[in-house]
Amino acid sequence: xxxxxxxxxxxxxxxxxxxxxxxxxxxxIEVMQFPPRFMHPGFAAINPIGTVPFFTDDxxxxxxxxxxxxxGISQYLVDRYGPTDLAILPGEAAYGDYLxxxxxxxxxxxxxxxxxxxxxxxxxEETRLPKVAEDYTKWFFSRLRSVELALExxxxxxxxxxxxxxxxxxxxxxxxxxxxxxxxxxxxxxxxYYERLKARPGFSKATAYDSPQGLGxxx
Numbered sequence: 196x197x198x199x200x201x202x203x204x205x206x207x208x209x210x211x212x213x214x215x216x217x218x219x220x221x222x223x224i225e226v227m228q229f230p231p232r233f234m235h236p237g238f239a240a241i242n243p244i245g246t247v248p249f250f251t252d253d254x255x256x257x258x259x260x261x262x263x264x265x266x267g268i269s270q271y272l273v274d275r276y277g278p279t280d281l282a283i284l285p286g287e288a289a290y291g292d293y294l295x296x297x298x299x300x301x302x303x304x305x306x307x308x309x310x311x312x313x314x315x316x317x318x319x320e321e322t323r324l325p326k327v328a329e330d331y332t333k334w335f336f337s338r339l340r341s342v343e344l345a346l347e348x349x350x351x352x353x354x355x356x357x358x359x360x361x362x363x364x365x366x367x368x369x370x371x372x373x374x375x376x377x378x379x380x381x382x383x384x385x386x387x388y389y390e391r392l393k394a395r396p397g398f399s400k401a402t403a404y405d406s407p408q409g410l411g412x413x414x
Contacts, residue, residue, distance in 0.1 A: 197254035207265035208248030213401035300364035
């Protein structure tokens with residue numbers, strides 16, 4: 196199989212998994228328990244930093260592609276296996292916005308969520324830090340305002356006048372926020388946008404491995 200994704204439920208690997216489904220590509224998936232570096236024997240030998248996702252593309256016999264960054268994998272897939280409307284090209288007016296959303300999705304939106312996740316769920320009760328979780332929840336909502344502002348002109352999606360991988364990468368941040376119990380803080384346009392994303396068949400397929408019981412079970 197040329198394309199393979201190592202995936203954990205409720206994790207950033209939903210981004211490339213959703214992208215693979217939207218592109219209708221053939222791929223192999225290996226679903227692991229979190230944290231995979233401890234729960235999946237042999238994973239550290241494949242991916243020494245032990246993070247998820249891990250993605251490989253061996254379609255070129257002379258160049259094995261190995262990637263660990265979720266938004267980067269999504270961008271790679273649409274660039275490598277396009278042309279597709281899921282990508283915005285350098286010649287399009289929205290190209291700068293597109294790249295900004297791809298990077299903002301993880302560096303600005305998912306980053307504070309990981310601290311909320313750690314200090315409310317993943318850490319043992321005796322080492323949880325409610326003040327850290329509270330502070331980074333506020334940080335997340337202050338950054339999430341960028342999504343609401345982007346939708347104020349009546350846009351259905353973030354850039355380019357169509358659904359792109361920028362929506363996939365930001366959509367995961369909204370999905371994680373819901374899993375953390377933060378959806379109640381979404382502004383109206385952001386909440387409606389998230390509903391549009393959840394209605395896509397690719398989203399349903401990408402989240403099919405997740406437990407209905409939420410993050411506690413998924414992690």
